[in-house]
Amino acid sequence: MTSPVWHPFFQHGLNEAIPHVVRAEGALLHLADGSTLIDAISSWWVTTHGHCHPRIAAAIAQQAGTLDQLIFAGYTHEPAEEVARGLIALAPRADDQPKLAHVFYSDSGSTAVEVALKMALGYWHNLSLDGAAQARSRILVLDHSYHGDTIGAMSVGERGVYNAAWTPLLFDVDTIPFPAPGREQACLDALEVACARHPAAFLVEPLILGAGGMFVYSAEVLREMAAICRRHGVLFIADEVMTGWGRTGTVFACEQAGVVPDIMAVAKGITGGAIPLAATLATAPIFEAHRSTDRARLFYHSSSYTANPIACAAAVANLAIWREEDVLGRITRLAQAMADRLAALARHRAFANPRQAGTIVAIDLVTPDAGYLSDLAPRLRAFFLERGLLLRPLGNTIYLMPPYCLDADQLDRIFAALHAAGEKFGSHA
Ligand SMILES: *Cc1c(COP(=O)(O)O)cnc(C)c1O
Secondary structure, eight states, X not given: OOOOOOOTTOOGGGOOOOOOEEEEEBTEEEETTSOEEEETTHHHHTOSSOBTXXXXXXXXXXXXXXXXXXXXXXXXXXXXXXXXXXXXHHSOOOTTSOOEEEEXXXXXXXXXXXXXXXXXXXXXXXXXXXXXXXXXXXXXXXXXXXXXXSHHHHHTSOOSTTTGGGXXXXXXXXXXXXXXXXXXXXXXXXXXXXXXXXXXXXXXXXXXXXXXXXXXXXXXXHHHXXXXXXXXXXXXXXXXXTTTTTTTSSSSGGXXXXXOOSEEEEOGGGGTTSSOOEEEEEEHHHHHXXXXXOXXXXXXXXXXXXXXXXXXXXXHHHHHHHHHSOHHHHHHXXXXXXXXXXXXXXXXXXXXXXXXXXXXXXXXXXXXXXXXXXXXXXHHHHHHHHTXXXXXXXXXXXXXXXXXXXXXXXXXXXXXXXXXXXXXXXXXX
């Protein structure tokens, strides 16, 4: 019988296998046929500590029987309060910059980014009502960005085949060239010029651009970008949806640059990857621009499940794990183990451009011709699946983003399969 389920980012016409997963623990997925897969990409980048972490699972069960859902417009509950305090305590900070002091909840990375954009324009709009500033509305982004798949999030992301059908719905943004190695100054110069035209905000993925191709840039460039924005009074928005929760080696990537964004979007690992939740953090000036006795200035955004108590309870448990366990130590050891193996793989002729940010590594498979590329990704997926691995290359870029509990044997199995993929699909083969 064919299934009525329509899968995301999946071409049903290719008749690829759709594994049926019944159970998960740690870095392993258990399939209906009794076999297992190593989850080398954390089930779309969300699973941080490992699947079905007992503390997070217990918190969800406990909360589900206590308070399951609550309208959040003017009502509150302890899990939401506790997560907000925990986020503020963990957020990047610096003595010379306003701190992130307010937390607005939503349900996904895309909505957290949309909320960030709405806050930025709301800030300028409300200041303009007082005559304190001009209303500003342009958004600056980096080339190759990815911020989600809703209309607004697509508007601020790279344009291509994945959003061509909706181009008429997307709003215009100004794009700044990506700070590729050796091209950093061109990026900063373009940002300086664009900032002088009074845009509302600059939105960036800090240290590594994810779905756009796993492109890495330095903390120095990130620091300089934020400084340029600050000099011009342009709001600096960090999309930490992928980079947050230890992915790049620190809790949030902005820490490495000593940058405190004006607005920061977090999602994915906020619940350890167990249940959807997102948050957009803002500094006092952003919040204060909306606080008034005037109802017209309130922040008009919500969704039915805003700050769902069960999701917040999972996030409370995740925050406790971060406080009480040596998560960063685990991340450092995993990142080092990945770096060692990546260096060995990079010596293989079939691979180029090895790169890493914490527990994310990526490398490009050198393939014979671009035409071949079109069916490369599904062939690679099938190749890895046969070897017991969940991996999802971006075109010819193979990347790993495993849960932090991955052990050395599992890592060796993954790299052995990457090596074998180089032998089979590399241009010299
Ligand atoms: C995944 C991702 C998003 C979108 O998050 P969803 O939860 O999938 O909506 C936004 N920004 C970045 C950087 C991401 O990696």
